[in-house]
Amino acid sequence: MKFQFIAGYQGSLSRSHLCRMTGVTDRGLRAWLRRPPSIRQRPDMVILAHIREQHRLSLGSYGRPCQAAGERDANRIPLEFVAVYRCHILSP
DSSP states (O other): OOOHHHHTTTTSSSSHHHHHHHHHHHHHHHHHHHHHOOOTTHHHHHHHHHHHHHHHHHTTOOOOHHHHHHHTTOOOOOOOHHHTTTTHHHHO
């Protein structure tokens, strides 16, 4: 979580300041940035891509009913995924 926080705020604050603030090393951050996605993250990334596509196709609408229509054509998306990825959909 600390590394994700740093990655999210890297444009507004310096990386060294963010590392000091969260208590991680710059070297650890660079290693995390180069690391490939974990085996558990890969299916989540596929679902996130599907949710983003459905959001785009629905002209920006959001919510479980809006996502449900697209689920019939693709893989099933658990309800908690739609809620958890809301921040991903609404962010650029």
